[in-house]
Amino acid sequence: MAEHTTRTAPHTGAGSVRDDEAVRFTSDLIRIDTTNRGGGDCRERPAAEYVAERLAEAGIEPAVLEAAPGRSNVVARVPGSDPAAPALLVHGHLDVVPADPAQWSVHPFSGEVRDGMVWGRGAIDMKNADAVVLAVVREWARSGRRPRRDIVLAFTADEEDSAAYGADYLVREHAHLFEGCTEGVSESGGYTFHAADSGGGPLRIYPVAAAERxxxxxxxxxxxxxxxxxxxxxxxxxxxxxxxxxxxxxxRWPVRLTPVTRAALAGIAAAVGVPADPHSPAFDPERDLDPLLDALGPAAAMLRSTVxxxxxxxxxxxxxxxxxxxxxxxxxxxxxxxxxxxxxxxxxxxxxxxxxxxxxxxxxxTPASAPVDAPLFGEMRAALLAHDPGAHVVPVCMSGGTDAKQFAALGIAGYGFTPLLMPPSLEYGTLFHGVDERVPVEALHFGARVMDRFLTASGGGR
CATH class of the missing domain: 3.30.70.360 (Alpha-Beta Plaits)
Known part of the structure; x- marks a missing residue:
């Protein structure tokens, strides 16, 4: 069911030290070349040291853990106000895919801020999200605020290859650092997807990943x-x-609709204004899916690769x-x-x-899936709608994969939630691993505000 039918513009609000740090940290991290060429050819340590220094400045004790020389991870715990509450894992990777400077408008490791954008490899995938999390927890230290539940931060190596030096290593060798974590959030969700309703009007949808192949x-x-x-x-x-x-x-592989994808179909159809009930026994995926996807228009792009x-x-x-x-x-x-x-x-x-x-x-x-009716999903939705009340929030299955699958081995239900307010002129998906990867400054401000609200509200309030 659609959450709202209004078309009000997103709330942006005034600037803050937190918002400014989100931009500066994004730029700084991009300038640290952590290209992962696969086969062990990467060195995340300089970025890990940068992250550890920013945490230590805020009074948060980081652990820098290496699976091999230079392949560094950072893990830290921010204590919550309720020791009995389950902990929440917030994780992001420090490595990036290769970039050929000859193909870019700016050098991919410049971190240049131009035309209201931060440019460079990792601006979307995913040094932006690492920077936002750093900015948020440092704001807590300045203001004296605390989340209700413990927040475990993990900045990982090797996500862009096999995760052998990153999340897989942490799960195998340092599982105790994630004690009490029942849920986790990371990349590929909470960004603006611009679509159109059945009347052709503009529509903002925020997909939140609740499963991945x-x-x-x-x-x-x-x-x-x-x-x-x-x-x-x-x-x-x-x-x-x-x-x-x-x-x-x-x-041609047969259609297989998972519970998350059925929920995604229902939510997106309701947002667009297309009558559909993919939960009905009368809904035949092989017969009815393609016509439904065609009726959803551009919004079908969130589903076509996950059916x-x-x-x-x-x-x-x-x-x-x-x-x-x-x-x-x-x-x-x-x-x-x-x-x-x-x-x-x-x-x-x-x-x-x-x-x-x-x-x-x-x-x-192995594939991973998390419940879409969990309170955490409702908290993510509420945080997004607080800053963009005219939007629609829907669960989706990711076509690719993240470190969430490794952490699932510890019983941690993973979601993709790294909020960004994207303009219609920038398509989030094409920026992943693409030439001229960049993120709007205002998208980072929005992400910091939404993430701050979500993390402090998670688990039952501030």
Missing amino acids: GTAWLRLSAHGTAGHGSKVNYDNAVAALAAAVARISAH RNSANPTMLDAGYKVNVIPETASAGVDGRILPGGEAEFRATLDELTGPKVDWEFAHHT
Whole structure:
């Protein structure tokens, strides 16, 4: 059900030290190059030291933890006023994906503030959110305010690769630091998605991630008989692999609507003004889903990648000379698995690869899902609507993954909630890993205000 039908503009309010620090810290963190090229090639320590210094200045004791030299994580606990209340984990990663300066309008590690924007790699994913959290907890120290529940802060390494040096390491080796945490929040939710209602009027939707698909990065391998390229060869590894890759690419996965995605469909349809009841037994996903998505217009983009499992071929490797048939050939496939979709994914890959191609997980994390009727979700909604009362807040399933899946192993229900007020001219999704990644200064101010309200209200009030 839609929360509001009015179209009032978001509340921005006056500036503050907190808001200014959110901008400055974003810029400072961007200038610290923490590019993660995969395979262990990254060094987060300078950013971790920066974060630890900002926390220590506020009287918060940080622990800097390394899984390997330079691969640093920071964990700290902000005590709440009620020791009996369950703790809340707030986590964000310090690493970023590579950026080619030649393709950018500004240097990707300049942190330049221009035209009301902070520019650089990590402006959206996700040094902005790290900066906002730092600014909020420092404001608490200045004002003497405290949250009701303990807030455990984790600034992690290696999220942009396998999390082996980051969240996975923390969960395996330092689980005691997260004692009492029942829920957690991190990236990819709470941002403005601009859509249109059924009459064509502007509509602001804030998706909050309550589930995410599991990661299934696959390595395919085929073995055949090596030989001269001019000879007949019916045991060609390259041909077998190519056929399997083509089958995987062409496969249309069946629709699978998880509880979170059904809730998302219902919420977005209500916001847009399209009659639909995806919870009804009469709703046939294979028959009714595509027409409903078409009726939702631009808002359907929040759903299209999360109604099925997926497997996209991304890498091929075979041979060393054009006239030599190689003995082996390999491929990489990026698979994503919906909550509850593991068995179907494995069985389908067995069928699509066939008898001549083997497959294995190069990296695998299980899907995650959190309840959309939890009080925490209501607190996130209330914090957003307090600063944008004309908006609509809906749960969604993420198409990709975050560190939330690692922390789920500790029984922590994870949500994507890093609030940003985005203008219609900037599409949040295209800025992720994109050229000229940038975030509006006012989006950071909005995020700091919403996050402050949410964290201090979480668990039953200020």
